Amino acid sequence: MITKEQFQQAIEQRDAAEKVINEYTKQSRDAFAARWERFDKHNEYFTDSDLIYSATSRCKKCEAGLAYPKGCDPWHQWTCSGVLKGIGTDKGHTALPFSMYEVLSEQQPSANGETTRPNRELDSKSSV
Numbered sequence: 001m002i003t004k005e006q007f008q009q010a011i012e013q014r015d016a017a018e019k020v021i022n023e024y025t026k027q028s029r030d031a032f033a034a035r036w037e038r039f040d041k042h043n044e045y046f047t048d049s050d051l052i053y054s055a056t057s058r059c060k061k062c063e064a065g066l067a068y069p070k071g072c073d074p075w076h077q078w079t080c081s082g083v084l085k086g087i088g089t090d091k092g093h094t095a096l097p098f099s100m101y102e103v104l105s106e107q108q109p110s111a112n113g114e115t116t117r118p119n120r121e122l123d124s125k126s127s128v
């Protein structure tokens with residue numbers, strides 16, 4: 001039998017946990033927003049170790065693999081990795097919003113190890 005005190009204590013623990021979760025989520029969101037601004041406004045490009053690549057989907061313009069930066073928001077997009085790495089700075093590279101396109105990530109088990117990531121051997125040694 002759960003007492004009223006135990007019930008009350010559980011609610012307080014839940015509220016404290018929610019506060020930690022919400023603060024952590026906010027910190028992560030702010031950190032990514034700051035990182036994206038450094039990319040977008042100050043040409044601080046991403047490296048392969050910052051990116052999650054698609055299994056097979058590539059940019060329609062330059063054939064580089066599509067990718068997104070680790071830690072991005074759920075409303076971000078798959079982008080030409082050449083653009084993210086500062087190689088493709090001209091217009092017309094592929095960008096597909098997560099909310100509108102289903103792109104298979106290299107991290108999905110159903111990708112069976114396929115990836116559009118260049119230099120796979122080098123990247124497997126970097127931290128995730």
Ligand SMILES: [Zn+2]
Pocket residue numbers: 059060061062063064080081082083088093094
């Ligand atoms: Zn491209």
